[in-house]
Amino acid sequence: MSTLDLAETSLRDVNAALQSLNGTTNQTAWEVLNPRGAHALAVGLDAPVEVRVKGSTGYYCAGMNAEATIHVEGSAGPGVAENMMSGTVVIEGDASQYAGATGHGGLLVVKGNASSRCGISMKGIDIVVHGNIGHMAAFMAQKGNLVVLGDTGEALGDSIYEARLFVRGSVKSLGADCIEKEMRPEHLELLAGLLERAGADATPEEFRRYGSARQLYHFHVDNAGAY
């Protein structure tokens, strides 16, 4: 286990040390001490290493992550795992707004609650939130899966393209062009895998599925006069 202590080492040097790791490194286990809400911690990692952050983080933790597994043993500020490409990010506490925004791949697990705009413009990432999520989740989501074990805020999936949304609790309201959809066997199978990977204690049959009605993003010739 290699240790980086933000009480002794600058944020820039901590990030540089983590970012310099590549696929051939033998130093695959790291811990970061005293994050104290620091911004942009462990961003841009590009190696299959495991990083444990011992505390809460500020804006943009684990952004652009590729391959790494990052655990935050606390809560995360706005934009956690933003634009993640692959790998896994686990938040033991809550996540602030726009968690997993624009993510292309990988798995983001939030064990507490996530606030507004979770998964906004997601492009292939899988997000599993054990608690509740705020308003405007999965706004303009294009690809990937958002799983919520608790309740959602207003306007879930507004202007959604092709992502799948699975919710166990209540949905306060659906956004424009987002509808409830049939849960077919392949969805139950997909959801079972996601719940297992996220360590979530739930069964797929408890969930409802939501997705795009595909009325908003197809051009209708009947509307030509409006342009």
Place this chain on the structure above:
Amino acid sequence: MCGIVGLYLKREALRPELGALLSDMLVTMSDRGPDSAGIAIYGDEGPGLKLTLQSDRPDIAFDGLAEDLGRAIGAEVSVRVIDTHAVVSLPHERIAAARDFFSDKDIRIMSAGERMEIYKEVGTPQSVVKRFGLGSMAGSHGIGHTRMATESAVTTLGAHPFSTDIDQCLVHNGSLSNHNYLRRMLARRGYAAQSQNDTEVAASYLSWRMGSGATLGEALEGTLADLDGFFTFVVGTEKGLGVVRDPIACKPAVMAETEDYVAFGSEYRAFSNLPGIDAARVWEPEPATVYFWERS
């Protein structure tokens, strides 16, 4: 952007440390607003009413002020000068006469209160804390602001907190879009703004509502219907603190509570030196939801 902080102490023994704790929170938020900073602190009741004054020429404006003001309003007053500010204590019933006295002087009245004093200036949070010795101030609760100006100029009067009635103050992260309309409406109701700043209008709105009989909670609820724009507000009153965010809630806010205090910050970083923060309950205030903590 702007940074806001607030601290409400539940345990009396912590009161001597309020200034130090709040100053540290404020300085930690410097990155969010380095152009001006301010703090409102609720300390002990003075003899009479406390006016916090500001002047760009304190050496001249505050020279002999106790005698001149005392003579003009026919009462004994005390004056404590701190850098560009002075805290004047005078009998409650002489406040109108005092306002008349100051109206043609190079002196601005920043606040009036039984317990509240406001210190705010242009400059980095660190420099403002140092100039006014905020770290050594004691009190039950306080709020602070680091400003990145958007809606009005970088001046002392444009800095937060804004106070528009006795012991009331407001800090704001965001911007309002219907403040000109509200400024005219509130002026007709006796709350004339001193600046072109949008936050001052929000402060006046709350003062108007509470002056019309609303509780702090009801006044904060009213902002959701009557103010248009982005806001995370932290409000101070003689009794405590209130918090409200607009329904979109894009301006950040995080809160922490222990048996000893309730703390507000724009970011979690602001809490990092608070005692017992690792064991605190930390959460984000919900959009369009009013929170307040008051002494009974």
